Amino acid sequence: MSGNPRNFALIGAAGYIAPRHMQAIRDTGHRLVAAYDPNDSVGVIDSYFPEADFFTEFERFDRHVDKRRRANHEKRVDFVSICSPNYLHDSHMRFALRSDADAICEKPLVLNPWNIDGLLEIERDTGRKVNTILQLRVHPAIIALRDKVRAGRPGRKHEVDLAYITSRGSWYLQSWKGDERKSGGIATNIGVHFFDMLHFIFGRLQENVVHLYEPTKAAGYLEYEHARVRWFLSVDVGDVPEPARASGQRTYRSITVDGDEIEFSGGFTDLHTRSYAEILAGRGFGLEENRVAIETVASIRGARPSPGGDRHPFLGD
Numbered sequence: 001m002s003g004n005p006r007n008f009a010l011i012g013a014a015g016y017i018a019p020r021h022m023q024a025i026r027d028t029g030h031r032l033v034a035a036y037d038p039n040d041s042v043g044v045i046d047s048y049f050p051e052a053d054f055f056t057e058f059e060r061f062d063r064h065v066d067k068r069r070r071a072n073h074e075k076r077v078d079f080v081s082i083c084s085p086n087y088l089h090d091s092h093m094r095f096a097l098r099s100d101a102d103a104i105c106e107k108p109l110v111l112n113p114w115n116i117d118g119l120l121e122i123e124r125d126t127g128r129k130v131n132t133i134l135q136l137r138v139h140p141a142i143i144a145l146r147d148k149v150r151a152g153r154p155g156r157k158h159e160v161d162l163a164y165i166t167s168r169g170s171w172y173l174q175s176w177k178g179d180e181r182k183s184g185g186i187a188t189n190i191g192v193h194f195f196d197m198l199h200f201i202f203g204r205l206q207e208n209v210v211h212l213y214e215p216t217k218a219a220g221y222l223e224y225e226h227a228r229v230r231w232f233l234s235v236d237v238g239d240v241p242e243p244a245r246a247s248g249q250r251t252y253r254s255i256t257v258d259g260d261e262i263e264f265s266g267g268f269t270d271l272h273t274r275s276y277a278e279i280l281a282g283r284g285f286g287l288e289e290n291r292v293a294i295e296t297v298a299s300i301r302g303a304r305p306s307p308g309g310d311r312h313p314f315l316g317d
Contacts, residue, residue: 006030006280007075009065009101011092012083013054014039017106021081022048024276033075036061065099077101086189087182090115097128104131104279108192109290111184112298116287123287131284135271136197138278145262146201149226158202158257160229163314164194167237167250173215180215180301187218188297191233195222196293202227205292210303211311219312220300227257230312239314 008025012018013035022045025032032049035042040056055061068076080096082089082105090110096103097119109132110116119130136142149158168177176182183189199205203225210220217234237245240252255262278284 006078007033008079008081009034009036009061009077010052010081010083011036011061011095012085012106013037013042013045015083018083019044019048020272021083021104021106021276024272025049025081027273028276028280030280034061034064034077062095062099065101069100079104082106085176085182086111086184087176090119093119093130094122097122097126097130100126100128102129102131104133104276104284106133107196108184108188108294108297109287110294111188113291113295116291116294119287129284130287131279132286132290133272133275134193134196134200134285134289135275136193137200137285138271138274141262142197142201145257149201152226156226157223158227159259160198160202160227161254161256161312162194162198162229162231163252163254163312164191164232165234165236165239165252166190167240168235172235178215184297185213185218185301186216186233186235187213187300190235191218191231192293192297194231194233195296196290198222198224198227198229199292199296202229205296208296208299208303209309210300210305211307211309211315213300213303213305218300219315220303221310222296228310230310232312232314 008030010018010021010032014037022032026048032052034053035045036055036058038056042054045052045054053064055064065077077099078101080099080101080103082092082096082103084092086108089105093103093105123129172178177189205222205224207223208220210218212219216236217239219232222229222231237250240249244252
């Protein structure tokens with residue numbers, strides 16, 4: 001796609017989401033020149049960039065990137081893609097900016113809103129930019145829904161129910177994802193891009209009430225300028241509706257607006273590539289675009305669950 005390939009480094013090459021970043025780099029016509037992960041189960045790199053240098057020690061990776069930067073080497077890094085555990089995102093974005101590279105960071109951008117302020121300062125100091133993967137903002141069905149809401153009657157509040165269940169085995173709570181200090185908890189790790197989507201479609205957040213908050217599931221009520229939202233998130237297969245579970249389905253996703261199901265499951269496969277294309281064209285989503293979603297999940301994490309209010313149907317009576 002590009003006549004002038006850019007050089008990428010990747011942090012977190014052994015993670016679940018890393019192959020989508022490798023594919024996006026390749027499909028937009030660019031190249032991965034260096035990758036880092038303390039885990040060496042990274043054979044997937046051979047499917048995309050077998051010539052990329054790989055490191056299992058961050059210090060050696062840092063030295064490699066810095067050496068090429070100072071030498072103005074043909075493979076000096078232009079972008080650092082960050083797929084590391086959530087609690088390390090802040091540090092790794094700082095590394096990217098101080099390495100005279102732009103950052104492309106997976107969700108959640110950071111765990112707390114004040115981390116955004118610190119990163120804004122480093123952007124100003126370095127002249128480099130943080131870009132984020134807010135993939136639902138580039139989904140055609142989500143963009144169409146946003147346009148429909150904006151064209152509707154001013155002041156109208158839509159009734160929205162959101163349920164997302166993505167089953168995980170017992171490993172989940174034993175990994176860093178089960179440690180709230182590292183993942184931010186279920187609402188942050190599983191739900192942050194949905195909360196960003198709701199803000200993107202329905203406008204300013206006005207109210208945030210938590211009804212349930214546990215290690216494997218959470219639920220609550222959010223009110224936006226143009227919507228009242230009941231939400232439910234879970235990694236427990238027992239929460240998948242019985243008919244779907246009986247057929248072997250372990251994931252369930254449903255978003256209804258005024259009783260109508262919004263179908264957007266078919267466009268998920270290339271959203272990272274679309275996101276990269278927008279970033280490389282100078283239209284990426286930056287730090288401030290993340291603020292409302294990060295404030296939302298930080299508030300959920302710190303809230304005391306309330307028994308009353310407008311509860312999601314999956315909570316029962």
